[in-house]
Amino acid sequence: MKVRDSVILTPDRLNTVVEAFMQRPAFSFDIETYGANRLVPTQNVANWLSLASDGMAYAIPFGHPNGDVLLSRATKKKNRQTGKFDQIAAVYDAPPEQMLPSEVFSILKPLFFAEDKIKIAHNATFDLISTAKYWGEIAPPEYSDTIVLQWLCDENLKQKGLKDLIKKYYKVDYDTESVGKCVEAHPFSKVAHYAYMDAKYTWLLWKRLQKQIQEQSLTHVRRLEEDVLGVLLDMGITGAPVDEDAMRELVQDMSARLVDIEADIYRAAGQQFNLNAPAQKAQVLYAPKKEGGQGLKPTKPTDGGKKKRDAGQALEWKDFSTDADSLEKHESNAVVQKLLEYAEVSKLLDYPLSYLGVEGDSKKPTRIFDGRIHADFVQYGTVTGRFSCREPNLQNIPRPDTELGKKIRGLFVAPAGYKLVVADYGQIELVVLAHFIGRGDLYKGFHNGVDPHSATAAALMGIDPQEFIRRVKAGDRQCIDFRQVAKGINFAVVYGAGPDKVASMAKISVKEAKRFMEMHQKLFPEVYKFKEEVVRVCRSRRPPYIRTLLGRKRRLPLILSQNNGLRMGAERQAVNSLIQGSAADLIKLAMIRLNNILPDDIRLILSVHDELVVLAPENRAEEAAVLVKEAMLGEDIQKLLRVPLSSDVKIVDRWSEAK
Template structure:
């Protein structure tokens, strides 16, 4: 069989394992397919010597760069093979990622794709190992003949879907997006996940003690302002305190269950009405920091590595952005000072190493300038001006040096708000100004940047005519609600029509940079590692003596990832942890 694999132009493979965690799962077998309706399943049994022999033999076809490898959710399989020192070379084709490009808003799991494209119902894993829970068994316990049927089916169906998706990608004009961005990104993400990021658990435990003390202090101050003790975590009791006892406003909002509304948005609106509201917001913020991050992160450290190994999802966010789970490291707080402290616990692998961070400066505004072709905005970026000061100067018809801090802040809010399709009402709320002032600011903005207005209008027109909008690299965001009769639903689709080409292009640009950075680091045999991507930011664990080279590679590849009418610029930093580097 191995000899046959080595003589093929392509084969499909699927690993069968003991679990979903790729760093902990054991390999049970591998299924192969190289023609429709045919598959072979190689079960590894209990003899470690025999398994070792098979693994040594399989290295050759997997290493052969001339053989294309197909799979479904290949990143998982690459992890498993890496655990057994099997390196995979050559072109890859992942049916899950391919379908995500073709139909980003749909489901991409194999059984759904089999029914949709092949009218075939697959054997469900639960029928072999039981439903999720305590009693679910391992794939190791599945009888060989049933394991063979299940695994072979996976490989065969994936082979058949590959033939369909390759044609569809070609017909729809997605070939370059797939082959130049999404496919080469798979091994890059696998390497990052495998490498992981070290966590200073001791520092987090100390921070947790501080937070608990602060939470108790906030609690006491809330009780003092309320004039009584109550269950702060109960929305009903909080509502009664705020609106029945303290009567902070005359006609408070209520939920569908007729309770007083005490959610985040409501409290933010009311924070000037009574000191207790500000204290409640601070209390909730501290509780979230403690429960979601400071107490939770240490539990996710893998005992064998002392690191957190997040999982990057390439086929979830419809704009093309990556997301991360277990844990979500793209959501680590950055705006509040206390939240930023969490980043101090993310450290390099050893004390000698350095944490290096690089992020794009205002990439979405730069892409707006490029996509809208607005000359004023392009000139501001080309001349290296502070875009928010430049915007304020143009709106208020002042020289840049006459722009006050408040004017710059208003322009900044407008710059970022408008690319997300913010309304005068939304801008007024965010800036705490009247709706007429917000409308005047938006009008002044579009007068300053007429190309931006035209870009927004043309994006909405394209969505109405074609049902989708596109990024610079041809990624589509389908917007079926753009013709909805419901104004709220339609308005949301229109905002997505404006922002998706920008956010999606930014996602594509950083993916290109990641691929090129990893290629260069590999070709130069650098020992440093790319460990995290947080939207517009890349983070690295740098070994002694490599900082200057890593910095040069990262800045060069990030700034040259796309050819734009404005420069892409990168801010960078280095330190003993993520906070110091950022």
């Protein structure tokens, strides 16, 4: 079929096409949008929808403003005043008569709402939420997302966009002019071809990836991801309510505070410099005092500095890093203290600004609509299986025990008559670690109700865990400090961190951190044997990979590298990916379970790391708390693990009140 024959302009023809698609078990679709919020699915305006299945593909316009080109935009006209040739705008003829959006979506509804049909899209949350506004509800499952399938088949592939994958698999490039970035600026026939090809190749890609999923035994985790997609759709439509007045007040307070901190930095340094210029900061921090610097010893070269060093060139002060990790080693210095504070407050300011947007700046639009933020939770944004988040990035909110984390969480507030029900898994990564090890003090501690940091600290001190907990509750400073050391070591076990990081977390010297880590290795040999076994199994497979609790694959080809640094990095990732990926499996499973049992007036609105936030009417908050606990800790999820899960559930007005 030629593309021009696949453009549907009348209700009769669209009805005929829908009847044909109703005979198929699955179809792909793609939506084209425009307007100031074209990339915000709850707010954008659609003007094309395309469909495809075996042997057929169609493009449906409903509001494209242009016909075909009468005068190309490449035409230039001489400017009599300047003598130069100016490019003039293209001139189009009138577009063909098209259906109204209401007609199109009314005819399409039986197809999209048929529960026996698989609806396939590339980045399906965007397309499904973009179409939902025209029906007043989201089309029901089943769903399949080709970008998620590709990610499951190869999480290390950087370019997962539809056009990238079409070039990779089919050697076809049908979008040399980036039509999709601004469809309303292109001629009718060109957009028709683009929309047609999007749906056609999404279908072909789905069929191809189906085979890869089966060949790699990923069917179970594929089902998990397709089920959690339905949860993300509900979250995306619902949004999270925020306190806009508090946001604006926070912006004002932080802006004023930044000015004060900047003055403190210049006063402590004895000079002014550009705080956003790493080279100038490095000069001030690392140059000798006789040259006006602070005389601090640099600890880490920049990427450019590493290249110079490898080339045998001498390094200058500007070749050393001034990032937070580098500066934290010099926290006793007054300039460093203020620089770290400046960085933290700047970061704090970025959060509300990223939500509120900047008035008049199209590149920084508001992310708040009707008092709610509709963040985009991305299934395929990490290599481990964890969610990433964008527009805005809620996963990057600092820990709740920091000023920054507390203030940002405080911006999320239940509306009048509602409550937030907040729940998080207790030490989920260490639970997963203990499950896989299946023995030892960490494993026993979970079965005896001892938190893992206390279990580790008690072992380091050589006392009974229950006695350790009693002393902590009594305010024993030594025990409290040891628990912080244990927390750092447990962090190191999961993430493969070294003594420097443990020292920073526990506020002890690197020498002490090394000693405690050596003690930990002797006291918990089963932990290190487990890590060695994970690496051994990964290395034995071709190509190397590990599988998580629910069968997710993490591919680590560099574990066979001859380069020590690359190989050791992959070994750390093998252990971390097994733990992080399994934790991701559990939280996604809990979200699916929760979404299946929540009544319509109680909604899951956020999933940040191991924490779930539910919005419930005030008179049903207790009921919601029970449902959340059941979803996270019920028998069907607990039976997957050899150690007990725990969940802390709180009913609050602001998210910050939960921790």
